[in-house]
Amino acid sequence: DAEITQSPRHKITETGRQVTLACHQTWNHNNMFWYRQDLGHGLRLIHYSYGVQDTNKGEVSDGYSVSRSNTEDLPLTLESAASSQTSVYFCASSPKTSGGYNEQFFGPGTRLTVL
Amino acid sequence: SQKIEQNSEALNIQEGKTATLTCNYTNYSPAYLQWYRQDPGRGPVFLLLIRENEKEKRKERLKVTFDTTLKQSLFHITASQPADSATYLCALIMNTGFQKLVFGTGTRLLVSP
Numbered sequence: 001d002a003e004i005t006q007s008p009r010h011k012i013t014e015t016g017r018q019v020t021l022a023c024h025q026t027w028n029h030n031n032m033f034w035y036r037q038d039l040g041h042g043l044r045l046i047h048y049s050y051g052v053q054d055t056n057k058g059e060v061s062d063g064y065s066v067s068r069s070n071t072e073d074l075p076l077t078l079e080s081a082a083s084s085q086t087s088v089y090f091c092a093s094s095p096k097t098s099g100g101y102n103e104q105f106f107g108p109g110t111r112l113t114v115l
Numbered sequence: 116s117q118k119i120e121q122n123s124e125a126l127n128i129q130e131g132k133t134a135t136l137t138c139n140y141t142n143y144s145p146a147y148l149q150w151y152r153q154d155p156g157r158g159p160v161f162l163l164l165i166r167e168n169e170k171e172k173r174k175e176r177l178k179v180t181f182d183t184t185l186k187q188s189l190f191h192i193t194a195s196q197p198a199d200s201a202t203y204l205c206a207l208i209m210n211t212g213f214q215k216l217v218f219g220t221g222t223r224l225l226v227s228p
Binding site (some may be wrong): 090 | 159166206220
């Protein structure tokens with residue numbers, strides 16, 4: 001069965017360290033997204049990609065970067081982790097269609113703690 | 116400023132009753148609206164989509180309405196069951212911003228036996 005996976009599921013790191021969160025999907029979806037979820041804010045879009053070599057900034061992109069070298073993966077990198085980046089991170093994917101309104105399929109999330 | 120509001124307080128209802136959750140938005144003009152379910156420790160799961168020109172959409176025990184004049188969507192679960200207990204998120208999709216979702220903060224639903 002097709003799926004979307006994230007690793008690690010839990011991560012504790014220190015302020016200033018570089019951290020990379022992995023996202024892998026076997027749906028063969030063109031579109032991939034990274035969100036963070038915090039109490040009181042809901043899900044906020046960090047970065048998104050509409051295909052290989054395409055990346056775009058979302059609402060809260062400062063301090064984060066992504067790269068898309070193949071269809072299946074969209075790793076999220078925190079260049080220099082800060083305590084404000086303690087959060088739960090979700091990766092999602094969706095197929096490319098002309099309508100622009102397809103459902104997104106979410107991964108299980110990564111809980112990141114920055115000490 | 117742009118806002119999407121969902122009740123931050125949990126909604127408690129008895130099994131068998133109809134649960135009604137509200138999603139209000141301001142300063143947005145969404146072309147579509149989606150509802151997702153999220154269980155603790157898991158990612159959101161898509162439930163329903165409704166277009167701006169649709170008033171109502173149904174799927175089994177679920178019903179969604181979309182009133183672009185009131186800038187509001189209502190999400191109903193009829194004959195609710197304890198297994199329906201979860202957090203429900205609404206998400207807006209604009210005509211611009213292909214595929215980008217803007218999420219509300221979600222409402223937690225608790226269905227008691």
